Amino acid sequence: MVLFATVFWGVSGTAAQVLFQQDHVSPYWLVTVRMSVSGFLLLLLALSRFGFGSVFSVWKNRQDVVRLVLLGFFGLLGVQYTYFASIQYGNAATSTLLQYVGPIFITLYVAFRNRRMPRVRELTAIAFALFGVFLLVTNGNTRHFEVAPLAVVWGLLSALTVAFYTLYPQTLLKRYDPAILIGWGMLLGGLGLGLGENPFRMPIHTTPLLWLLVSFVVIFGTLIAFYMYISSLNHISASVASLLACGEPLSAAVIAVTLLHVRMGLPSLLGAVCILITVTLLAHKERVTESPPKIATPR
Template structure:
């Protein structure tokens, strides 16, 4: 399989897994009274630990970045504005609406990226890209308004967090390219998730005591799927 096809396959799998994670997050929050910030913290800490463990076993040298002060600062910025913010805003959008709406709104991020490159780097998008952007914007408009521009079919909070998630995803996608080129994908993503989760610990670590595991949640029967 060529590099291009492998990249397209990875994008497809990533989109499916990300969308599925939204459905799982909605189910957890609805059936355990778990709030989105606490769930974000758990996702980041556990995901970061798993990725760094895989990276360490793979021999990627996960501690190399800690020897470069400039890169550490870039990693901290990426952890805060990228990994933590994209996860938190996404789950907040789910909490205020549902997984499908949050995912559609967040996937406006390619449009934001294209617009950024067009304005800053003078990279003019092709006709196919422009058509894809136009289609995504029309679809989002119909989702948010149901065709009536005078009213919203979702709450203002859901729209805010969904758009914020799209901007965070755009930053998350574009910012760490230099870091990934130096240290690899797994170490950078793993550290950003672990550090992002650690940034939430002082504020939401105590929320675990408020989590209520319902009988339906324990049985693993997602009522929202039926």
């Protein structure tokens, strides 16, 4: 289930790249549609599973409402928009790999919160991450960026928002099911973004392929992928799921190189390996006991 979820996420990013760079779809519009529709469908599934009272119980506590709104706008909306903006200026493979630097921000925050220096394993992971990002964006050439600077900036902001939305909702997760939180958060973020971008305003040139790609991003790349990932945590630990989630950047890279002819030199591929090593080091069981549980990134 984890591998299917991560492949769907990876293919979703590649589908978004086609929509942005070939069909000239706005990331603003795609994020609005994706979050609104996915949030609504997630809440419908949550209603069928938990009932009306459980799904709407979060609105009975004022503090939880504030936390939910912050999660929706700064967490879920933040990670969606920054990720897709990075793809618009770069490519799905690079943007997905940059987003996987997020655990580094989590590690630094946990060390700061506990008033301690990062451990050797964590410092090693940070070194791999920094070196991996350097190789990824320069392809080993220090004179110029292989990737557009805006793609790098948005990608690193995406990693930062991943850290925020992973750390922030821990209080809410103790009282509410993740499907309920993600459903409401995505619906709120989508509706809020819709105030500036009418989701019913169609792209200038619509084709059957365009709607097929949008449908894949919404249904498979968000709804089904999220439920598969969450369901897998009933059978395996979060650390194992995090390791298997490396299938996302791998699938995004394979599809981008083979189908979209994205060029990745040997130094860039080595940088990708360094970032995946980072995830492997930080997903070790010794760290899981200290860091908060991971929830799925609905990309």
